[in-house]
Amino acid sequence: MTPLKERLVQLEVLRYNPDTDTEAHFQRYEVMCQEEWVVLDALNKVKADIDPTLNYRWSCHMAVCGSCGMMINGEPKLSCHAFLRSYEGVIRVEPLAHFPIERDLVTAPDDFMEKLKRVKPYVIPKEKKPISEGEYKQTPAQLMKFRQYSMCINCMLCYAACPEYGLEPEFIGPAALTMAHRYNLDSRDGGRKERQEVVATHEGVWTCTFVGACSEVCPAHVDPAGALQQLKITSSIDWIVEHLIPGGKS
Amino acid sequence: MSRRPLVRECPPTTWYFRQPRYLRYMSREITSIFVGAYCVLLVVGLQRLAAGPAAWEGFLQALRTPASIMFQFLALVAAVYHAATWFNATQKAMPVQIGEDFVPGSVISGAHYVAWAVLSLAILYLAGVF
Ligand code: SF4
Ligand code: FES
Numbered sequence: 074m075t076p077l078k079e080r081l082v083q084l085e086v087l088r089y090n091p092d093t094d095t096e097a098h099f100q101r102y103e104v105m106c107q108e109e110w111v112v113l114d115a116l117n118k119v120k121a122d123i124d125p126t127l128n129y130r131w132s133c134h135m136a137v138c139g140s141c142g143m144m145i146n147g148e149p150k151l152s153c154h155a156f157l158r159s160y161e162g163v164i165r166v167e168p169l170a171h172f173p174i175e176r177d178l179v180t181a182p183d184d185f186m187e188k189l190k191r192v193k194p195y196v197i198p199k200e201k202k203p204i205s206e207g208e209y210k211q212t213p214a215q216l217m218k219f220r221q222y223s224m225c226i227n228c229m230l231c232y233a234a235c236p237e238y239g240l241e242p243e244f245i246g247p248a249a250l251t252m253a254h255r256y257n258l259d260s261r262d263g264g265r266k267e268r269q270e271v272v273a274t275h276e277g278v279w280t281c282t283f284v285g286a287c288s289e290v291c292p293a294h295v296d297p298a299g300a301l302q303q304l305k306i307t308s309s310i311d312w313i314v315e316h317l318i319p320g321g322k323s
Numbered sequence: 324m325s326r327r328p329l330v331r332e333c334p335p336t337t338w339y340f341r342q343p344r345y346l347r348y349m350s351r352e353i354t355s356i357f358v359g360a361y362c363v364l365l366v367v368g369l370q371r372l373a374a375g376p377a378a379w380e381g382f383l384q385a386l387r388t389p390a391s392i393m394f395q396f397l398a399l400v401a402a403v404y405h406a407a408t409w410f411n412a413t414q415k416a417m418p419v420q421i422g423e424d425f426v427p428g429s430v431i432s433g434a435h436y437v438a439w440a441v442l443s444l445a446i447l448y449l450a451g452v453f
Contacts, residue, residue: 089329091325091326091327091328091329092327094329096329097329097331147341147342148342170331170333171333173328173329173330173331174328174329174331175326175328180328181326181328213423214420214422214423217420217423217424217425218420236333236338236339236345239333239338240333240335240338282348282352283412284344284345284348285344285348286342286344286345286348288415289344296415298415299415299416299418302412302415302416303415303416303417303418305416306416306417
């Protein structure tokens with residue numbers, strides 16, 4: 074068996090302790106890693122061998138749970154999906170941009186959670202029927218219509234990539250609006266009108282200027298930028314029907 | 324232990340230097356200045372045309388100055404770049420589903436490029452170029 078290749082990795086990690094610090098600062102760590110490791114493995118090694126006070130979130134280590142998002146060399150990434158072999162020199166690790174730092178690499182997701190709730194991310198049935206009448210059925214084609222948008226893992230990388238969210242924190246943002254679109258497209262759903270009260274507003278789709286960064290960084294290939302442009306089209310059609318067509322109702 | 328999250332401001336004027344993709348976005352947005360300026364030029368041209376043959380001739384002369392040619396060249400490059408970013412976006416904004424499958428994005432964007440070429444040729448034909 075050939076021995077695994079090792080490499081001395083230098084990490085520059087942003088630290089913030091709410092109990093003692095007023096500012097965040099970088100701390101340098103040097104840690105021996107295996108070539109095929111990811112940045113999260115390097116952080117785990119630092120925490121195990123060098124500095125047990127280092128804080129960060131993670132759970133699945135397989136790009137599924139969405140909890141290990143960080144800025145790695147300025148780019149929003151899942152740290153369990155950021156391979157050390159893709160980086161040379163010192164690797165700079167910071168908490169996700171545009172979110173308040175709770176401690177070290179841990180950010181406060183409260184704002185995103187609140188916004189997600191506002192778009193009603195669940196099926197609001199078109200017509201309620203008793204359980205005895207059976208399930209709400211859906212064809213494969215009806216499923217494919219929204220399937221891509223249902224793959225979101227709530228990692229918030231798209232918020233960290235979106236300059237509009239950084240500049241206008243009221244912006245509902247890529248993932249939450251995409252979730253609204255996902256349920257609007259669902260054949261079982263009748264809640265679009267309720268969601269439009271959040272979607273078709275300034276803090277909704279109209280803050281989006283189609284930078285497109287959200288879709289470039291999304292690890293689940295959800296394409297939030299595409300979803301938002303589609304929401305803009307349907308919201309514009311609503312407006313035209315309501316304002317320009319006599320007797321038109323949105 | 325109380326929560327005391329640290330909020331970091333997004334720099335309001337220099338954020339687009341942070342990542343190359345933000346600069347790409349800004350360059351797309353800046354093309355609209357040239358497109359807008361060219362529209363103003365067309366409106367001025369119409370106004371000159373309405374003012375009589377001498378005014379129109381003066382306008383045509385002004386269009387032939389090196390500075391004007393340079394501007395028109397830049398406006399053309401900006402308009403083509405802007406149009407290309409727009410057509411490339413159509414596949415995201417207007418997906419077409421047939422049964423369970425989606426029409427490939429390249430077909431949707433490609434159809435827009437074809438329509439663009441056909442309309443441009445039609446306009447050049449009407450303008451008497453051919
Ligand atoms: S849309 Fe993509 S980047 Fe945004 S939260 Fe969902 S999975 Fe993450
Ligand atoms: S640890 Fe779950 S996505 Fe990275």
